[in-house]
Amino acid sequence: MELTDILYEKKQGTAKITINRPRVYNAFRARTVREMIWAFRDAWDDNQIGVVVLTGAGDKAFCAGGDQKERDSKGYDGSGGLAGGIGLEVEALHAAIRNIPKPVIAAVNGYAIGGGHVLHVICDLTIASDRAIFGQSGPKVGSYDAGFGSAYLARIVGEKKAREIWYLCRQYTAEEALQMGLVNKVVSHENLMAETEDWCRQILEKSPTALKMLKYSFNADSANIEGISQLAMGSLAMFYNTEEAMEGRNAFVEKRQVNFARFRK
Template identity: 80%
Template sequence: MELRDIIYEKKGGIAKVIINRPEVYNAFRARTVQEMIWAFRDAWDDNTIGVVILTGAGDKAFCAGGDQKTKGDSGYDGSGGLSGGIGLQIEELHKTIRAIPKPVIAAVNGYAIGGGHVLHVICDLTIASEKAIFGQSGPKVGSYDAGFGTAYLARVVGEKKAREIWYLCEQYTAYEAKEMGLVNKVVPHDELMAAAEEWANKILDKSPTAIKMLKYSFNADSAHIDGITQLSMASLAMFYQTEESAEGRNAFLEKRPVNFRQFRK
């Protein structure tokens, strides 16, 4: 397929999926998600590939989540083709990252916010630049991910911390993220890709069947979250049609304070 929103590379047993929209902090639109799904499935089918590294182009952002400029009153624009529900096949992307029988390493080079934060959470491993920033934004912009973004996050950092991350929408440094177990390793910014490739090569030296079965085993304990995700995305599709959700998007685009208190009457 023609790739416009991502860069996809394969070399030495490692596939790299690079979100290539640095002008919007690598926020994804429908096409971006479609291209990522295609790349992960290609890496899945290629027996020479043993590890996938997911990262963002530039030095400012890993991914800032959904591009609010492409979000309308009923969801995202769906211009990427694989649309449905909220206009993004984000649920399918999450399933693909989890199901691919090869470890996925998130190399977080900057902001991992909102839907971008969820992407790194569901990867098998996360290596962060010391400049990386983590956090949620959904409730600030009239959105949420009540599937892997919440239930699986709680498995990673604990219930209390996961609720803090979502309820307060604050931002955390790479070192704070490591302390809470959200990332595996923090490295100097200019050493990030080298560190991700080093871990990838260590994995490539291991039995591919053993790695595959271990990933299946790790996933089994949280497999029921798939059902929760389906409910979450279905409810989100309806929520995006409300004035409350529109207020979050409009405030973001208009660069003004959001007023969600009006919906508490």
């Protein structure tokens, strides 16, 4: 597959996937998601690969979620409707990250916001730069992830904190994320990849079959969320076709204050 939106490299048992759209804070479009799915599946099929790293290009962002400039009332690729969904194969991407029988480490080098925040949540482990910023934005731009992005998040940080993250759309520092159990470790920005590589090395010293079965065991406890996610993505496809959803998107693109008040009448 020709890769334009990501960088993909394999070295000494580690596959590294880098979202390569730094000019838009590594926000993803439909093609970006398809390329990430391809890369995860390639790493899945390669028996020489024992661990996968997901990160973002540049110094500012891990991933800022869906690129709002690519979105309209028919989703991110113009397909719209129930058949086309939201125009992003996010369910397939989330499934690839969760189900690949190898640990996935998110190396968060900057902003992990919106759908980008969901990506790091789904990864098995998260190592954060001390410059990293975490948070949700969906309700601000007329969107949401009512599947793994919320239900699984609640298992990690607790119900109260997860509701705060989604309802208020605040942003949190790496240290705050560490305190709430959202990340495994915080390191200096300059040491992020070295620390990640060290974790990869330690993982590669372990039994691949043991790691695979442990991952499947961890996933089994939250497997029911997949069904919730399917319902959530179906409802999101319909929501995107409303004036309320487009108000959030348009306000973001036009760089103006959003006005959801009229939808409470």
